[in-house]
Amino acid sequence: MRRDxxxxxxxxxxxSLLGVALLSPPAVQAGLDPAKAITQYRHDVWxxxxxxxxxxxxxxxxxxxxxxxxxxxxxxxxFDGLRFKVFDKSNTPQLKANTIYALLGDRQGNLWIGTNxxxxxxxxxxxxxxxxxxxxxxxxxxxxxxxxxxGALWVGTNxxxxxxxxxxxxxxxxxKDGLADNAVFAIAETPDRTLWFGTRVGLTRLxxxxxxxxxxKDGLRSAYIRTLSVGRDGSLWIGTNxxxxxxxxxxRFKTFRDKDGLPSExxxxxxxxxxGSLWIGTxxxxxxxxxxxxxxxxxxxxGLSNEDVWSLYNDRDGNLWIGTGGGGLHRLMNPQLTxxxxxxxxxxxxxLPVFEDREGSVWIGTNxxxxxxxxxxxxxxxxxxxxLADNLxxxxxxxxxxxxxxxxxxxxxxxxxxxxxxxxxxxxxxGNIAIVSLVDSHGxxxxxxxxxxxxxxxxxxxxxxxxxGLSSNMVQAIEEDRAGNFWIGTGGGGLNRLREGxxxxxxxxRFHGLHAEPVCV
Numbered sequence: 001m002r003r004d005x006x007x008x009x010x011x012x013x014x015x016s017l018l019g020v021a022l023l024s025p026p027a028v029q030a031g032l033d034p035a036k037a038i039t040q041y042r043h044d045v046w047x048x049x050x051x052x053x054x055x056x057x058x059x060x061x062x063x064x065x066x067x068x069x070x071x072x073x074x075x076x077x078x079f080d081g082l083r084f085k086v087f088d089k090s091n092t093p094q095l096k097a098n099t100i101y102a103l104l105g106d107r108q109g110n111l112w113i114g115t116n117x118x119x120x121x122x123x124x125x126x127x128x129x130x131x132x133x134x135x136x137x138x139x140x141x142x143x144x145x146x147x148x149x150x151g152a153l154w155v156g157t158n159x160x161x162x163x164x165x166x167x168x169x170x171x172x173x174x175x176k177d178g179l180a181d182n183a184v185f186a187i188a189e190t191p192d193r194t195l196w197f198g199t200r201v202g203l204t205r206l207x208x209x210x211x212x213x214x215x216x217k218d219g220l221r222s223a224y225i226r227t228l229s230v231g232r233d234g235s236l237w238i239g240t241n242x243x244x245x246x247x248x249x250x251x252r253f254k255t256f257r258d259k260d261g262l263p264s265e266x267x268x269x270x271x272x273x274x275x276g277s278l279w280i281g282t283x284x285x286x287x288x289x290x291x292x293x294x295x296x297x298x299x300x301x302x303g304l305s306n307e308d309v310w311s312l313y314n315d316r317d318g319n320l321w322i323g324t325g326g327g328g329l330h331r332l333m334n335p336q337l338t339x340x341x342x343x344x345x346x347x348x349x350x351x352l353p354v355f356e357d358r359e360g361s362v363w364i365g366t367n368x369x370x371x372x373x374x375x376x377x378x379x380x381x382x383x384x385x386x387x388l389a390d391n392l393x394x395x396x397x398x399x400x401x402x403x404x405x406x407x408x409x410x411x412x413x414x415x416x417x418x419x420x421x422x423x424x425x426x427x428x429x430x431g432n433i434a435i436v437s438l439v440d441s442h443g444x445x446x447x448x449x450x451x452x453x454x455x456x457x458x459x460x461x462x463x464x465x466x467x468x469g470l471s472s473n474m475v476q477a478i479e480e481d482r483a484g485n486f487w488i489g490t491g492g493g494g495l496n497r498l499r500e501g502x503x504x505x506x507x508x509x510r511f512h513g514l515h516a517e518p519v520c521v
Contacts, residue, residue, distance in 0.1 A: 031274030057323025071100025114142030156184025178211030198225030219253030239267025261295030281309030365393030407434025448475030
């Protein structure tokens with residue numbers, strides 16, 4: 001961006017989509033940049049048309065070889081970044097069911113696949129192997145998978161309780177052993193090596209070989225636990241079916257509900273990303289980010305295809321994957337090109353000039369929304385309510401005193417210390433429609449209008465029009481070269497050079513390299 005002048009109109013087809021876009025360097029940290037609005041992330045969507053076998057994605061994981069895997073109701077899908085490969089009962093006989101509710105990539109590089117009725121399948125070195133109740137698994141309908149810190153695999157089933165696979169042997173635990181319920185939807189482990197299990201009748205804890213259960217009366221608003229996740233501070237996040245989101249820390253529960261900003265109190269998935277933001281998947285409310293003690297929802301009106309979110313996953317590159325119940329697969333990632341529009345606070349999506357001042361603030365002129373100042377990630381709109389002559393801003397400049405200048409259809413506006421001064425033809429400006437501006441190497445302000453060219457110095461305007469030799473009074477571009485000459489692009493009069501007070505015209509009749517009479521910036 002130029003610091004001394006700005007002008008021009010962005011094509012509406014681009015502006016209507018982006019508002020204003022600023023090129024950002026790649027994020028240094030892994031994870032989604034929490035300073036950006038969710039709508040500013042790059043958003044990719046895949047559905048059946050792009051290769052998914054169907055549009056419900058209950059499970060997501062990544063294996064050591066870098067592949068991303070998705071569980072669907074029509075098989076398991078491997079994604080290499082470009083193509084999907086589907087494994088199901090028809091091409092992989094070891095898979096005994098196509099509905100996949102749980103996936104896990106373990107530390108040894110295995111992929112574990114939890115099916116609905118087909119048992120537990122392991123993919124190791126390209127070979128699938130299935131374990132069922134006949135092998136000691138508690139139940140063939142699997143809801144959750146977790147690898148603990150010792151390397152043991154925990155399997156939550158739908159009706160059979162828990163199974164632990166260690167050293168090639170299954171050990172099962174049910175309500176007879178103290179588990180709250182035999183349907184286990186979620187498993188997590190806190191830093192003290194305590195294991196937690198989410199069931200339909202409460203939160204169960206396994207510590208020192210003893211099970212204990214926290215029912216709703218102990219602080220949870222709902223005993224139906226759908227998802228569990230452990231934050232970096234050791235807090236246990238608990239997603240309930242209709243009771244909102246709870247955080248357990250030092251044995252105490254804190255519950256977050258719709259009144260706190262959650263878009264839905266039915267929580268299906270929770271994870272903390274590499275940047276420390278907490279992402280919440282809901283049923284009926286899309287996803288939600290919890291950062292800075294604030295919930296920010298992201299729903300269908302923002303670009304999500306479906307508001308039933310079944311799974312969330314943070315890959316090794318910091319990208320967030322979102323599996324929906326019928327809307328396919330989404331990915332959010334940090335963009336290099338960051339878009340700003342009215343959702344981020346811009347006063348109008350039709351952007352005209354963009355200018356960066358000496359303090360690093362960005363000024364954006366709009367068609368109908370006045371001028372906006374972007375500073376420290378926040379927009380402030382300055383319009384006719386604050387004294388701007390017109391809300392259509394065509395050009396922006398900053399002089400050496402630090403004053404900002406805004407060209408509009410109703411004159412030239414000087415803005416400093418929160419106060420406006422207006423200059424029009426009454427003050428010597430050759431035309432009130434100020435199209436382009438430039439602060440030259442001597443600190444003088446040049447203004448191109450529909451009535452000619454003006455230079456503002458020592459509080460006064462000097463003008464150049466057709467009377468002084470300018471080929472057209474419609475001035476659309478101004479540039480100063482290294483020799484101190486000024487080049488003036490006009491509407492219909494070609495190119496003019498102002499050198500030592502004299503104007504020389506270059507048009508198609510005198511300068512064969514010029515392809516058109518109108519010359520813009």
